[in-house]
Amino acid sequence: MTLATLFRRRSSAPVARERLQILLSHERTCRGQSDLLSSLRDEILAVVARHVNVERDQVFVTMDRGDIVSRLEINVEVPHTTETQAAAG
Amino acid sequence: MGAERRVVYDLINVVQGVAKLPQALIRDKRIDTLSLLPASQTRDKDALSEDGVARVIRELRAKFDWVICDSPAGIERGATLAMRFADTAIIVTNPEVSSVRDSDRIIGLLDSKTVKAERGDRVEKHILIARYDPVRAARGEMLNIKDVLDILSLPLLGIIPESEEVLRASNLGSPVTLNDPTSAPARAYCDAARRLEGHNVPMMIPTERKGFFDKLLGRRAA
Numbered sequence: 001m002t003l004a005t006l007f008r009r010r011s012s013a014p015v016a017r018e019r020l021q022i023l024l025s026h027e028r029t030c031r032g033q034s035d036l037l038s039s040l041r042d043e044i045l046a047v048v049a050r051h052v053n054v055e056r057d058q059v060f061v062t063m064d065r066g067d068i069v070s071r072l073e074i075n076v077e078v079p080h081t082t083e084t085q086a087a088a089g
Numbered sequence: 090m091g092a093e094r095r096v097v098y099d100l101i102n103v104v105q106g107v108a109k110l111p112q113a114l115i116r117d118k119r120i121d122t123l124s125l126l127p128a129s130q131t132r133d134k135d136a137l138s139e140d141g142v143a144r145v146i147r148e149l150r151a152k153f154d155w156v157i158c159d160s161p162a163g164i165e166r167g168a169t170l171a172m173r174f175a176d177t178a179i180i181v182t183n184p185e186v187s188s189v190r191d192s193d194r195i196i197g198l199l200d201s202k203t204v205k206a207e208r209g210d211r212v213e214k215h216i217l218i219a220r221y222d223p224v225r226a227a228r229g230e231m232l233n234i235k236d237v238l239d240i241l242s243l244p245l246l247g248i249i250p251e252s253e254e255v256l257r258a259s260n261l262g263s264p265v266t267l268n269d270p271t272s273a274p275a276r277a278y279c280d281a282a283r284r285l286e287g288h289n290v291p292m293m294i295p296t297e298r299k300g301f302f303d304k305l306l307g308r309r310a311a
Contacts, residue, residue: 011230013226014229016186
């Protein structure tokens with residue numbers, strides 16, 4: 001038992017390397033995004049919010065990153081009540 | 090660096106115009122070409138303005154051959170200000186997950202948030218691996234040099250072996266390179282410094298001490 005645990009404990013470095021690779025691939029993607037896609041998303045949403053009163057949970061954003069093209073999809077549900085309210089006010 | 094008793098003014102005083110740069114610079118007692126500019130430990134680093142730091146760096150550039158900005162660990166404002174005006178960066182990393190991860194973030198910032206990067210230029214970057222324990226790396230208990238370099242994909246400036254000498258020197262307020270120049274970490278630091286100056290110094294990968302138990306354990310792991 002003790003010998004077995006000794007052996008198993010020995011190589012933790014491969015685990016560390018794997019954890020790092022996962023962490024960094026995620027963080028590096030986020031970093032890349034923050035440049036173009038994220039600022040596009042923020043500005044588009046700001047413009048939409050200026051014209052209609054949208055709730056945060058009625059906005060659906062998906063970002064797809066590929067090697068050649070990336071896709072930013074924004075779906076905003078505009079309720080009629082808010083629109084009429086805004087027009088009336 | 091053992092100059093704590095001699096601090097009168099610090100970087101924040103100079104940035105805020107309370108003191109002139111020469112008043113804040115402390116001449117090192119051991120090396121006459123070395124001066125220290127203390128960064129305040131007590132006051133908030135937010136007291137530093139970017140323009141102020143830029144002016145101090147410009148003055149230092151005119152006075153010295155090398156200006157070394159020791160950055161606080163992590164990625165808060167102090168670190169981004171320290172790297173802001175750099176020509177060259179040395180990323181000191183320990184072979185452990187959290188340290189390598191922070192280094193990766195810092196590399197990202199060096200490529201985007203420095204004056205050089207904003208001009209479309211590139212900050213020269215080097216990796217210095219500290220606290221490397223060859224015995225544990227050989228046993229697979231520690232990330233090895235290749236792992237770290239593969240992940241960060243930058244050139245290696247040096248490998249500082251884990252050593253008791255470093256803490257001993259640090260306790261005494263002396264760089265290990267002066268406190269015990271013949272020790273393994275001191276020689277590794279000197280080699281790294283010479284590589285930075287452009288000398289061609291072969292890289293010494295620290296090897297395990299060949300004790301009886303080390304051999305025994307090393308062979309068992311293989």
